[in-house]
Amino acid sequence: MSIIEQLQNFPYLPLAQLPTPVDCHEVFPHSSRISGLYIKRDDRTHPQYGGNKVRKLGFLLAHARDNGYRAVMTFGGAGSNHALATAFFAQKLGMRGLLVLGPQHNSRHVRANLLSALQTTASLYPCAWKDTVRTAAHAFHEAWQADGVPPYVIPSGGSSLLGALGYVNAAFELQRQVREGILPEPDVLYVASGTMGTCIGLVVGLRLVSMKTRIVGVRVTTAPYTSLERAQALFQSTNLLLHRNDPDIPLLPWDESNFTLRDDFFGDEYALFTPEGMAAVRYARHDLGLQLEGTYTGKTFAALLADADAGNLAGKQVLFWNTYAGDDTALSASAAGGDWHRLPEPLHRYFEEPFQPLDSD
Ligand SMILES: Cc1ncc(COP(=O)(O)O)c(C=O)c1O
Secondary structure (H helix, E strand, C coil): CCHHHHHCCCCCCCCCCCCCCEEEECCCCCCCCCCEEEEEEHHHCCCCCCCCHHHHHHHHHHHHHHCCCCEEEEEEECCCHHHHHHHHHHHHCCCEEEEEEECCCCCHHHHHHHHHHHCCCCEEEECCHHHHHHHHHHHHHHHHHHHCCCCEECCHHHCCHHHHHHHHHHHHHHHHHHHCCCCCCCCEEEEEECCCHHHHHHHHHHHHCCCCCEEEEEECCCCCCCCHHHHHHHHHHHHHHHHHHCCCCCCCCCCHHHEEEECCCCCCCCCCCCHHHHHHHHHHHHHHCCCCCCCCHHHHHHHHHHHHHCCCCCCCEEEEEECCCCCCCHHHHHHCCCCHHHCCHHHCHHHHCCCCCCCCC
16 A cells, blocks of 8 residues: 555545646746756645645544544644634534643734634634643633533644645645646755744655655744754654554655755744845745745745755755645635624733834735
């Protein structure tokens, strides 16, 4: 049995429309020295709300549904894409979202996601980061009492082992696209590194199919969410899960030669935009017709552009993995103009206070 068939033995819901397309920019206006720039369009994983979370939720929500859960609890910043995606797809499956939301720097994006969350049946639990455990315990208890069963708990970013399987599968998908001639085997792949399920799922999957692509994970947050220790632990435990499920899947040694963690485009804090990141967002929009944002994908694309400028990508086939759903998703369009006063009071400040200074057109 092939590895690809084996992954289908895990409970899985085809929430994502796969494969996602690959854009090819053989002439890359920014640097003629890159052999080819390819963009993996995971913004297209779903017509209403795409992005990287949909692949993870295909495994996570299947597990929740098959085990009789009625509510799904997860965590994130106030504008978390993962929390919103969890609420949206859980609702489609008849489950309720419980979103425990910590503070984050304000932006248009935070407002849009909060209004979108209001469109769902999710309950929102804003709190200070230091109160996360207490707030989660309260939400957990409330849901258990209401439903008669405890809620299913998904960690931040959906980066449990089951979540990471979504990106092991994505690596297999990339290999098929290479085989079909849609793109050449990339020498280097740039992807945002938040809770690491996306980049490490790709690392595991590409190693299993023996692709030589080097993955550059661009840090967008601090440890413990992004760190080399976490990368190694997630790699080994995801690999072990696969091996236990099918002993034909080998246990691979962790090898840093095909994974680089880049720290130099993070800036000062999670979700605090940087000038380089916002320049990359503008460049992608105007020159490539691609919508990125300042927290994840702008910082990641900035690393790629800087490496191209420095000549480090000369003669290379480069893949940028776009993990962002986009600014004008069908979900956010239907939520625009919603009444933010209906949000829990601690979230009103995102509508009363200005955006962070770099969040401008
Ligand atoms: C748009 C976007 N890109 C990248 C990431 C990071 O993915 P991961 O948490 O799997 O590292 C996130 C996570 O929230 C995200 O929303």
